[in-house]
Structure formats: structure tokens, C-alpha cells
Amino acid sequence: MGNMPFRLGIHPINWVGEDVKEHGDDTSFERIVDDITALGLTGTEMGRKFPTDPDVLKKELSKRGITLTSQWKSVLFSDPAYREEELKAYRKHAQFLKEMGSTVISTCETGGSLHFDPRRSPNEKEVLRLSEAEWKHLAEGLNAAGAIAQEYGLKLTYHHHGGTVVERPEEIDRLMELTDPKLVYLLFDTGHAYYGGADPLSVLRKHYDRIAYIHLKDIRQQVLEEARMEQVDFVTCIRKGVFTVPGDGCIDFGPIITELMNRNYTGWAILEGEQDPKEHPAYEYARLALLYIDSLISSESR
Numbered sequence: 001m002g003n004m005p006f007r008l009g010i011h012p013i014n015w016v017g018e019d020v021k022e023h024g025d026d027t028s029f030e031r032i033v034d035d036i037t038a039l040g041l042t043g044t045e046m047g048r049k050f051p052t053d054p055d056v057l058k059k060e061l062s063k064r065g066i067t068l069t070s071q072w073k074s075v076l077f078s079d080p081a082y083r084e085e086e087l088k089a090y091r092k093h094a095q096f097l098k099e100m101g102s103t104v105i106s107t108c109e110t111g112g113s114l115h116f117d118p119r120r121s122p123n124e125k126e127v128l129r130l131s132e133a134e135w136k137h138l139a140e141g142l143n144a145a146g147a148i149a150q151e152y153g154l155k156l157t158y159h160h161h162g163g164t165v166v167e168r169p170e171e172i173d174r175l176m177e178l179t180d181p182k183l184v185y186l187l188f189d190t191g192h193a194y195y196g197g198a199d200p201l202s203v204l205r206k207h208y209d210r211i212a213y214i215h216l217k218d219i220r221q222q223v224l225e226e227a228r229m230e231q232v233d234f235v236t237c238i239r240k241g242v243f244t245v246p247g248d249g250c251i252d253f254g255p256i257i258t259e260l261m262n263r264n265y266t267g268w269a270i271l272e273g274e275q276d277p278k279e280h281p282a283y284e285y286a287r288l289a290l291l292y293i294d295s296l297i298s299s300e301s302r
Helices: 029-038 054-062 080-100 132-151 169-178 190-195 200-206 221-230 234-240 253-262 282-301
Strands: 007-010 073-075 104-109 155-159 184-189 211-216 268-271
Touching: 007 282, 029 054, 029 282, 054 080, 073 080, 073 132, 080 104, 080 132, 104 132, 104 184, 104 211, 132 155, 132 169, 132 184, 155 211, 169 184, 169 200, 184 190, 184 200, 190 200, 190 211, 200 253, 211 253, 221 234, 253 282, 268 282
Parallel strands: 007 268, 073 104, 104 155, 155 184, 184 211, 211 268
Antiparallel strands: none
16 A cells, blocks of 8 residues: 555444445345455454454454554433443453453534434434533543543544534634543544535644544445435435545545645544445455555655
């Protein structure tokens, strides 16, 4: 992969959906990791088809030369009634990732989310934005979780995410302002930044000093525009194919790759597509994305 200074991996969500369970549901763990190996990549996040026994997972990944980079952790800190329970679960999550050799915890607030908040009912239609008090509770909870992560040599990387209370550019800004920069870092996701109405390059530049982990994901502009007109929810957007791999959508990754190279980013960047693998085969789309990124790196290196 050219002269890339950072490590490039891929998310199993390209093969098996996390938010849309029917996407790739018949795909096995072995197929996913064997494809990752064939692509020449050495990093992946945890997926729902992966073994949960650390010893088994270590063995399977190790024999293929693959590192487990992270695993998503939902939290509900905006409601203080859940904080103690959530922090206990966060510690357990950190223990697992530490044992697996990971360095970051992908973390996302579910409070107010239409799809992920356990307090919401199925017939609701909109994300409930946070009140002033809820923002305060969220920041306090994240700082506490970030301190737990540090105990295990990990960094809490907050994943701004479509369909949640931290998806818009002003919400990303506010989260960064309210949290301790020594405890809470940012998971910069190109696709979710664009989905939330931000210019990904602007988010990268504005918050670079807080970024400790990256997801590289593209957007199909026409699908996004149609979804906005129809006012469909986040999961429906995924079913419609709003996300794809870099090079197959509307985001210009040239300036983003250039920025990362110029700033000597050395962390992980994870390829994501999050689409139906029956229509968009995961291996083939990943291969094309790698060729696209390699072309950007090669032109930058000349």
C-alpha cells in the first residue's frame, strides 16, 4: 500500500451488517478473516460473527497475522440513572480489548437515538436531541469511562454517528468542548461526518489533535438526497445503500489522505462500506477501495 504512514485495516461490517442484521447474515467468521488476509490487511474490528472467547479469537486472528483494533461499545451516559451500570460494563469491555491487544475503544452514546436507545419504543420517528443537563451528564460519563480506558492502556474514541445525538458538526464540536481532551478522543468517520451534514476534511482539520482512530467510509449522494426527501430513518438509509467504500461515492478522499500523510498520522484507519454484500460483494469492493487509496497515496508521494 504505497508509502502510507498509518495502518490500514477493514471492518467486518463490510461482510456482515451490524445495524441491518439480514445483510450478510449467512457469512461465516472464517470467510471474513480469510478475505481480510487475501486482501493483505492486518487489522479488523470485532464483528458479531467473531468468536467471543478471547483465547479462541486470539488463535484465529494470530495465525492469519491480524490484529483486533477495537470493538464498538454503546453507552447511555446522558441519563445518570444508568451511569454506574454503564461504567461497570465499560470496564469489562476494556478488559477484553486490553487482552486482545487493542489500543482504542469505539464508543457511542445511545441516549435519544431512534434505533439504539433501549428506552425508546418502536413507533417513534425522530432522534431526541440532548438537553443542557443531558449534555452535562454525557460529558461526565465519558470522562469517567475515559479514565477507565486509561487504566488499561486504551483510549476512549468517541464515534460521532448517524441516527444518534452526536452526528451533526455542531454536536461533534460541543462534545469535544465539554469533555477532557486527556480522557476522551475522537473516532473520525468520513461517512458519518458527511451523513451528519459536515465536510469531512473540515472535521479532520478542526479536531485532528483529538483524533485517535479513523473509519474511511463513502456516501452515495443520490441515495442520501432521496432518503432526506422521503424523511426515512438511519437504518432505512443503510438498507437503501447510502454507505459504500472509499472511491465508490461522492467524498473526495484525496485531500483527506493528503492531510493524514502531511500530519504523519500513525494510528489505524479502517475501511467501511456498510452495505448489502449480496449487491455489493465485500471482497471485491474492498479490493477496489484499496486500489483507489493506493492511487491517492502514489500521486501524493510523487
